[in-house]
Amino acid sequence: MIAFLEELMRRLLWLPEQASTFAQNVDRLHYVMFIVTMVAAAVTGGVSLVLMFKYRERSKNVTTPIVHPSGKFEFVAISVPTVVFLAWFYIGFKDYLWMTTPPANATDVYVTGKKWMWHFAHPDGPNENAVLHVPANRPVRLLMTSRDVIHSFFVPDFRVKQDVVPGRYTELWFEATKVGRFPVRCTEFCGTWHSQMLAEVVVMAPADYDAWLAKQRQGGHSDRIDSSSSTGSSTEFRNDLVSYGKRVAEAHGCFKCHSTDGEQHIGPTWTDLYMRKTLLLTGETITAEEGYLTESMMDPYAKVVKGYQQVMPSYRGKLTAPEAAALVEFIKSLRTNRLDNLESKEPVYGPVQPSTIN
Amino acid sequence: MDPSSRPQSTDASEAAEPQLPAISYLNQTRGLKSWLITLDHKRIALMYLVLTLVGFLIGGILAMGVRIEHLTPDETIMGANTYNRTFTLHAVAMIFLFMIPAIPGIFGNFLLPLMLGAKDVAFPRLNLLSVYVYVAGAALLVTSMATGGVDTGWTFYAPYSLSTPAELFPALMGVFIIGFSSILTGLNFIVTIHTMRPRGMTWMRMPLFVWGSYATSVIQILATPVIGLTAFITGIERVFGFGFFDPAKGGDPILFQHMFWFYSHPAVYIMILPAMGVISETVAAFSRKNVFGYSMVAYSSLGIAFVGFFAWGHHLYLSGQSSMDAGAFGIVSMLVGVFTAIKVFNWIGTLYRGSISLKTPFLYVCGFLYFVVFGGMTGIVFSTVSLDVFWHDTLFVVAHFHYIMVGATLMGFLAALHYWFPKLFGRMYHEGWGMVSAAFIIVGLSTTFIPMFFLGNMGAPRRYYMYAADGQSLNVAATAGAVLTAMGFVTIAIYLIYAIKNGKVAGDNPWGASGLEWKTSSPPPTENFHTTPIVDEDPYTYRKKGEEAEHVVI
DSSP: OHHHHHHHHHHHTTOOOOOBHHHHHHHHHHHHHHHHHHHHHHHHHHHHHHHHHHTBOOSTTOOOOEEEOOHHHHHHHHHHHHHHHHHHHHHHHHHHHHHTSOOTTOEEEEEEEETTEEEEEOTTSOEEESEEEEETTSEEEEEEEESSSOEEEEEGGGTEEEEEOBTSOEEEEEEBOSOEEEEEEEOSOOSTTGGGOEEEEEEEOHHHHHHHHHHHHTTOOSSOOOOTTOOGGGHHHHHHHHHHHHHHHHHTTGGGTOOSSSOOOSSOOSTTTTTOEEEBTTSOEEEOOHHHHHHHHHOTTSSOBTTOOSOOOOOTTTSOHHHHHHHHHHHHHTOOSOOOOSSOOOOSSOOOOOOSOO | OOGGGSOOOOSGGGOSSOOOOSSOTTTSSOSHHHHHTOOOHHHHHHHHHHHHHHHHHHHHHHHHHHHHHTTSSSOSSSOHHHHHHHHHHHHHIIIIIIIHHHIIIIIIHHHHHHHTTOSSOSOHHHHHHHHHHHHHHHHHHHHHHHHHTOOSTTTTOTTHHHHOOSOOHHHHHHHHHHHHHHHHHHHHHHHHHHHOOOTTOOGGGSOHHHHHHHHHHHHHHHHHHHHHHHHHHHHHHHHHOOOSSOGGGTOOHHHHHHHHHHHHHHHHHHHHHHHHHHHHHHHHHHHTSOOTTHHHHHHHHHHHHHHGGGOGGGGOTTTTOOHHHHHHHHHHHHHHHHHHHHHHHHHHHHHTTOOBOOOHHHHHHHHHHHHHHHHHHHHHHHHTSHHHHHHTTBHHHHHHHIIIIIIIHHHHHHHHHHHSHHHHHSBOOOHHHHHHHHHHHHHHHHHHHHHHHHHHHTTOBSSOSSOOGGGHHHHHHHHHHHHHHHHHHHHHHHHHHHHHHHSOBOOSOTTOOOSGGGGSOSSOOTTSOSSOOOOOSOSSOOSOTTOOOOEEEO
């Protein structure tokens, strides 16, 4: 029953999922304060309306009595809010101390923020961009710093947030309780693409996480790129598909024209190609989703990207279906956090001065 | 015409066909020059009225730009950089050009000498200087921001503000200069209140608007130098490359935040305390009653001003300050809530056994109570720290401070504008249109900001150019609310400008209110009073001379 009411409140208040050990405590205090303050507001408003109606002007220029507050009234008016507010503070501050004190057995991950991406480094590897894999039900401590300006690391579903400051390390810890993918947002204004400084936390079952970590550390993948869609038990398979896709690309000479470092070459770069809004020769703008990527391999001139020569051969019959799928999966893995690539843009600002901490 | 020779009427109903005084501060001298070099506090107040409303217009148009951009999750009408500049200039214009100077500059200047039965403020020349310092700072601020592309947010956080290619130096100097205007006004008010009260007006007989202005002035004098210093050294760090705040040079970006919020948190009370003073005046006038718990209301203003100085750290809960700091600042922030709650109880208590007439200013009082209660209670939840971690820098915060700074302060401003409009210009505005536009603005602001509370709960950060698609319906609702609000303001502008020339002549005291400012003609003569008033009764006395007061204790 209590659980049902809590879930009802969570949905009424449009709160995100509760995916960490903190979430329930934070939300419970939220519900209590919400209900108490709403009742207090209703009483205050109700009393005001009753007084306004009861003592409405009946004739002009009447003489009104001088009303004084009694000592009792003053005592209640001061002490009730003080006691209630400080009680709430006590509960909230206790939770805050818990949230800011990482347990000794926490797994560390080093986090670096820079305009406009998140970089995660597991001690002893691997490194990840924009995706952070963590185990469920184990405390994780993030040691965070920034390479340029102040950012803030926010995972709504975990109810945690911490500024990431250049020149110093800040820490944040959590214990995820649900397997799944949870968005990370930057919450300290950091410039042009502040709103696109996104990442995600992938929470895996502990056993899956250990397997994933072991696999990564074997050095099976020279570039250590993880599929952004890898979760749980399917991780191994998908990672294999990505590296298979890379081998396919090498075998078929794709890299002669397509780069993976973001530079435009004879053909469009594959970095950030997936889901890019692409302007075609016809003036039409399409989204480069799986269907389009496959079509372009098989029938390159069906939809030609503006600004490129029509030199690509068709791979119909040269690529098998699994090979094409692996290629698509590889291209999908070359996504950074930028979801908005309307076209390839010049950098708006010059490179940032390197700070003392790198 | 000598006002003192006219029939002494304190109530509108007694005055037959009121006439405008032949000579008033508005027409005693003529010509542009007589306005530009005036030392009359009332004319200076009108100059502030025009200037701050220009600031409000700039801020308002940019607010609409932000709201229109957010009609869709991606680009609607502007690019990311334009968006960042738009919300920055919106905030700077609203805060530095309107919210901080508006009520003290306009109503403080106009009313303080009148409420104190004085001829002018203590330093009329300083008063005029404050206007021109304001103009210089504001002009520099707006032009440099419009042309230099300042995109840091109004908070100018280092090291972002040190590395952005925007032309930031002139804007920071604008903030530095405009601060002096605020300091001069505060200094003037404090000296005026200390030295120019009439015979018989003890501290506990001062109108509560004067108390509010006093508390505000203390903050203006003590806190403004710190923002001036912060803006100045950020500026010279940009130009000369000193390393005050840049960690790459051994500076500390958190130090910037401490210095910035040491002013900018008390600045919230510079904005709200004068509005609270206005509410005390209006709630008494429209209930025809003394303010319930006068001394509690007066002392709570000082209390807010005092604890407001020690609450700045609640902006830094997540910046990397110690947990001990977070706790101390959290407790102090709760005390602000206690003082505000005391005020709310006393305003509501004032209604008890009153004779309440529901006119436009009173409707704004109701709006003020609504915004201050909800804005205050959302402030309480931030002070619990653990909840703040979730809401910090989300749209929930945006909704919270717009409830206080826009909702409540604007309600105070509009209540003051309507309540004292007949005193300023001698004519009445149209009551029906007044009520309609008040309703539009209260409903409009709620429709704008209630969705933002929910967006914040969903985890939507502030200052986001693009947002997650599931927030679109709430964003569209917020934009619709902004349109309603704008319609309310356009209506107000039309009927008030019309009323300045063509409104019904108001008479000296159309509301039948107590208070010295109603005991002179409307508009007042340049020298305010012909005979120096003597105060022999408590403020907010609503009974005939010699009538025995009935005392009630609850």
